[in-house]
Amino acid sequence: MFEKRIGQAQKLVQVVEERLWIPLKVWLRSEGGNLYHFPYGYEVHMSEEVKQFLVKFRDSTSIFIRFIPDYVLGLERKERKVVYLLEYKSMTTPRWTEGDNQWNVGQVEADAWENYMRLISTW
Secondary structure, three states: OHHHHHHHHHHHHHHHHHHHHHHHHHHHHHOOOEEEEEEOOHHHHOOHHHHHHHOOOOOHHHHHHHOOOOEEEEEEEOOEEEEEEEOOOOOOOOOOOOHHHHHHOOOOOHHHHHHHHHHHHOO
């Protein structure tokens, strides 16, 4: 199931790249800026052997490595430079509701969420 989700997420990344990041990059360059969007995460940089090794552990370092964000997005415009960490998600289980009941429907990756919350809390 994980491999299916990775394939779905890659399709999503491709669509977002074509419809959002490339046009934004063209516009930013016309304004003297730039945009960088590149893969960063665990799925891209870890061998299958390392992935199988890390999945056995529940310590904060292993969890951080396993759930590191998928992409880095860097924006430059005039004097402003910002970097964002992006996580592209796709689900094989549908999420039909929004609001208070959204966490009861479908699948939520709790470890990933906790990792991002820890990362944000350091800012």
